[in-house]
Amino acid sequence: MEAPGDSSSDTDPRQQAALNFKAFLLKSSTKTNQNYDHLARVLTKVMDERPPNAVDVFEDISLQVKANQLQDNQSTLRSIPENNAAFALAQEQKALFIRGAGDEQEEGMAETPLPNLVEQSFFFDQAEVGLGREETQRIFLALKQLVDTQHLQRCRFWGKILGREANYIVAEVECRDEEEEQAEETQKDEEEEEARDEDEVGVGVHINDLLPKSTYKPPPSVPMEARSSGTNKFSYFVCREPGLPWVRLPDVTPAQIVVARQIRKLFTGHLDAPIITYPPFPGNEANYLRAQIARISAGTQVSPLGFYVFEEEEEEEAEEGARDNFIENPEFEGIPVPDMVESLSTWVHHVQHINKQGRCVWVRISEKTEEELDDEAEGEEREEEPDEPEPEVGPPLLTPLSEDAVNNTPPWSTRISSNLIPEYAIAYVRSNLWPGAYAYASGNFENIYIGWGLKYLGEPYTPPMPPTPQQEYPSEPEITEVLDPSVEEEQALKAAPEDQQLSEEENEGQEEEEEEDD
């Protein structure tokens, strides 16, 4: 810009004057900004907005441009404190990091059911499974909270089940004062049953016009296994996030396990959510969660061979049924890592197999019903009863994994944590049937499950078919419709009425003869 200006300044005095005036405009005022800039802004505004009568509102535009120059550095609005979910959770979790008053006693330090989660997570990290260091630490603290508030004999971090809206952190515990609670609960159950009976009576009175009754008899229900035995050997506590309150899951019934095997449903993250599936699931999500935990535990809780042994006293009783008590083997020295990686027979199940009834121990259920039948029914009905199912005996406890049933997919994969430094590596197994189930062994052992709580099927899921509808009435010859004769048959019948009569007479004659013979 300047170069042409300089060259033309000598020749054109008007150009020179314009330059001088521009220089004057560029002088900044004492109060506000430059005159030149303001003019440029005003003109730009006019060009941009193109107001209809620009000249009439020129002063206003000028004023507006000047006003817009003033920037507000200070807002008169007060900022709203952020009140989001992160803040709420942080407040809840803060309690985890405060040392409780009871912690100062040194007695508690000596013996605590709290597992060393930090050590476990170190090993699981090598087995390529884990929740991250901070999260593990939070869960550790939450477990400590659980141990402090409940009277527990044994506590273990079972794993995490992912849900659609929230996840469940699951702790497996063995309570001390089981008996009292059990007594209380049975009382409650009885009360409930009584209440239910009353309800039924009430309904019966109201309905005068009786509806046709269904003759469907539900199959006899399988009795539930008592607490601290079979599928209910342990109790489970769940919480959505570490720091939030722990909730105890109800005990599992065999019916729930049987149905849980037939359905395929994701968890929502709300324990009271209904489970809407076919076949109908008896219970809500808490029951479903408990049933899946029982199935996963039975399928995937493994330990190195020889870590647990049966108690010697019990060996005599072995003939009666599956032994379900074992103790830690004090002489266990560990199995070399290469052996544990090589063969699955060095790993054993230490949770009982659940049979088709949904129980660990087979129970004869038809006995009771047969007695009932004897009282009222005739022989025919008993014949219709299905054959009594054969008692199913699952594989005994502490069976090696190599005995697991194999359909298409091998159920387990064994790995070594490091091929580069095998001297200090650990062996771990991964379940292929329950994706997310891991176990490691390095002197000690531990199991964990982190996943969606669903089994790998190997094929697309097909829901079971509904049963055939019940017959409305017994099919008898009186109500069976006879097929209409075809035209040919009818004509043949008409054409030969005499023959038929003759033959009928003959028949009668024959019959008579026969009668006479008799």
Added chain:
Amino acid sequence: MDSDALYCSVDLVCGSGVTLSAEHRAALQSSLIILKRNMNFRRVLFWGKICGIKNDYFIAQGVGEDQIRDRKSIYSINCIDWHLLPPATKALIDEVAMAAKGRFMGDPSHKYEHETQEQEEGDCERCSVKVNEEQRLAVTVFTIDNEVAVVPRGAYIKNLQGIAQPNRSFEGLNPSEAAELSNYLHFSESRKPRKKNIMEMANLNPSIDFLDPLSEDIPKGSWIVHFEHGNRVCTIKSLVWQGLTFFNLPMTPWHGYLYMGDGLKNVDLSFML
């Protein structure tokens, strides 16, 4: 996720349980840098892991100029030796869909065979489709990328030449935006240009909204948005490909996705919701 930030990104997606061991992390950090140099990639992404029965496949992707189309997938079993996967062509995808069943074995040369009988004028012809596991892996990686790769809205822009590039001025989603599924886009070429009405079009920016948002996916509910790690990390999980986790730190441009699973599509989803 970007391999440069691997060391801290893996910890953010481990809410679903699968992580990398320290040995693998260290090996990946060393080998991916060498890979980037040797194969002349602009960026190397660590894509994830597909668990097989005998071995696991570690998968990385090299990105060229166009972030969507210019991608090459590479796999490794020991995290050190990397092999290029064959391109997934339409024919290969069909063959794999027909033949490959069950879990990955962990052996790239494992053969899947499927015999079909075609009747043509009375003659019974037996066609057998053979694919090996390397081809299956290539198709699986391609399909997962095509169906469930995720980026936050605004993280990538389409420039005048039609090339998708990272948006340098992307500053991240704010926490309330991060909870909305419509603020996340499929990071694959737009497949179904749904007709939008003019009100919806008004809010779209053609250079940003050249991808399909996740909120239009069918079935509804196939994505899960969670806040993890004390509600500070926004993670999105796919239920169609269980194992795919996307993470995003609100208010930062830091985001990425990782697949850690068995490489099987969840076809039972309609029963599970």
